[in-house]
Amino acid sequence: MLQSIYRLLIELTNGKWTSAMLHKFANSKSSKIIIPSFAKIYGISQDEMEKPLEEYESLHHFFIRNLKPGSRTIEEEPLSIVSPVDSIIEDIGEISAAKTITVKGKVYSISEMLGNEEAMARYEQGKYMIFYLSPSHYHQIHSPVAGDVINQWTLGRKSYPVNKLGLTYGNNPLSKNFRKITEIKHHSGTMAVIKVGAMFVNSIETTYTGTSLKKGERMAYFTFGSTVVLLFEKGTVNLLPNITLPYPIKYGEKIGTLVGQE
Secondary structure (H helix, E strand, O other): OHHHHHHHHHHHHOOHHHHHHHHHHHHOHHHHHHHHHHHHHOOOOHHHEOOOHHHOOOHHHHHOOOEOOOOOOOOOOOOEEEOOOOEEEEEEEEOOOOOEEEEOOEEEEHHHHHOOHHHHHHOOOOEEEEEEEOOOOOOEEEOOOOEEEEEEEEEOOOOOOOOHHHHHHOOOHHHHOOEEEEEEEEOOEEEEEEEEOOOOOOOEEEOOOOOEEOOOOEEEEEOOOEEEEEEEOOOOEEEOOOOOOOEEEOOOOEEEEEOOOO
């Protein structure tokens, strides 16, 4: 019953017109008036911001804000893998032989999540990590490794919430929501960075140019809260064993190591 009610409420508030209205307001100059209260409600640190609150032109510009130089440190170990975002790590696990992952009691098909049979085959029995970004987080997305972008594609239309309630009762948001997938060829193999859109606003903007990425380099940004899913090929990574879920993390912090010789 709870699941049915939850889905009904989301469907009623996640249509084309409500999304468009919210997007228009967030980009308008009139939205600037709510930035101070937004920052206070979500406990956003003003010390890390590139600019003072009053200099942001709209809620949208505030939400995709940059940080002051030096606010984050990128783990320098050559084979380290770093968090792509400021977030909460919600889940870590192994992709089954049936090419599925189980998150909050729900089974997700990697095939449906990627929408690409060739890519899906690469990640069978590999590893996955799920990073949830609340409205309080910095919403730029950075590359977890150094490597070359070998593929990128977009799937989905609507977006359901990707918080704990959404993952538990929603309509498979990780494989149904609007999402952009980037595959990166790195030292030890290939990984997928799946950027999953959040409720109301399907905005995931790519910011990098060229075909190669440095570890920690900015690659995209979200508008409003969302989720990043990382997929790793079998035998290519050793993830840190001491991560106790849910685990708060900042971008640039180490989450594991690539397997192989330097």
